Amino acid sequence: MRITKSFAETRAASLGTVGLVPTMGFLHEGHLSLITAARQASDTVVMSMFVNPLQFDRDDDLVRYPRDLERDVELATAAGADIVFAPELEEMYPQEQFTRVIVNQLSDELEGPNRPGHFEGVATVVAKLLAGIQPDRSFFGRKDAQQLAIVRRMATDLSMPGEIVGVPIVREADGLALSSRNVFLSAEERAAALALSRGLMRAADLAGGGEREGSALSAAVHNEVGDSLEVEYVTLAGQDLVQPLETLDRPAFLALAAWAGETRLIDNIHFDSDEFVADRGTRLTERSVLYGTGEI
Ligand code: AMP
Numbered sequence: 001m002r003i004t005k006s007f008a009e010t011r012a013a014s015l016g017t018v019g020l021v022p023t024m025g026f027l028h029e030g031h032l033s034l035i036t037a038a039r040q041a042s043d044t045v046v047m048s049m050f051v052n053p054l055q056f057d058r059d060d061d062l063v064r065y066p067r068d069l070e071r072d073v074e075l076a077t078a079a080g081a082d083i084v085f086a087p088e089l090e091e092m093y094p095q096e097q098f099t100r101v102i103v104n105q106l107s108d109e110l111e112g113p114n115r116p117g118h119f120e121g122v123a124t125v126v127a128k129l130l131a132g133i134q135p136d137r138s139f140f141g142r143k144d145a146q147q148l149a150i151v152r153r154m155a156t157d158l159s160m161p162g163e164i165v166g167v168p169i170v171r172e173a174d175g176l177a178l179s180s181r182n183v184f185l186s187a188e189e190r191a192a193a194l195a196l197s198r199g200l201m202r203a204a205d206l207a208g209g210g211e212r213e214g215s216a217l218s219a220a221v222h223n224e225v226g227d228s229l230e231v232e233y234v235t236l237a238g239q240d241l242v243q244p245l246e247t248l249d250r251p252a253f254l255a256l257a258a259w260a261g262e263t264r265l266i267d268n269i270h271f272d273s274d275e276f277v278a279d280r281g282t283r284l285t286e287r288s289v290l291y292g293t294g295e296i
Pocket of ligand 1: 140
């Protein structure tokens with residue numbers, strides 16, 4: 001395992017085909033599954049860890065975002081990464097960043113209106129990582145479905161070489177989608193948050209039984225959650241353009257955002273094939289590394 005701080009050093013250390021896994025660190029099994037996917041397809045696996053100020057729409061979220069490089073390097077090494085690229089702010093943004101990448105239309109719905117500037121920050125930093133590291137393949141979680149669509153579209157629109165690969169959501173054993181922010185949940189908030197994945201699984205069951213109405217699928221989630229959390233949206237959207245859909249008639253995902261106390265959570269299920277069999281993600285059988293050895 002090698003820790004690099006500059007793009008030049010990272011490129012020099014990358015031999016053969018390169019798989020890139022961009023993250024903001026504070027790793028959990030969702031991130032580690034991206035390393036596993038990258039490992040299978042690449043000679044060198046580079047995991048980047050950078051808490052990107054450009055994509056935070058709230059200063060308090062940026063300040064309190066969890067960070068622990070030593071822990072992350074240990075986990076990334078065990079999962080099979082060759083290089084951890086952990087740049088300082090000066091490497092990523094050596095001067096005022098005048099250039100921004102904006103993927104029109106795909107940012108208009110779901111997370112876009114709720115997080116002004118977020119996707120512009122994401123697309124810009126991913127463009128910089130792709131330009132600076134020049135990977136053959138880059139791996140992104142389906143957890144951030146809209147981000148995945150935006151990155152794909154950006155890469156195509158800007159003729160960026162290399163493949164963008166989407167990887168299924170990893171969930172805890174009880175269904176909660178893994179997120180670095182889960183460490184902030186109190187026991188009560190965590191228990192309430194389980195309604196989100198339960199609702200999505202219920203919607204997956206309905207779709208499996210032939211339900212095609214977006215409003216019926218969303219209602220399944222709302223019914224499960226009730227007023228135990230503050231729900232921002234539950235929306236069925238197309239996988240490529242992230243446009244809200246009335247009917248499940250193309251590859252789509254049912255996405256939601258909700259607040260558990262001060263913590264904002266997102267989750268989704270994907271509908272892929274002609275039969276719209278849901279990708280419900282995978283589940284851990286053991287307790288997540290997120291919680292260390294302490295009590296949840
Ligand atoms: P983040 O560090 O939160 O920016 O996430 C880095 C990458 O990990 C993104 O591509 C996310 O979509 C992905 N990711 C985060 N959580 C999960 C999860 N539970 N399952 C799969 N991928 C995830």
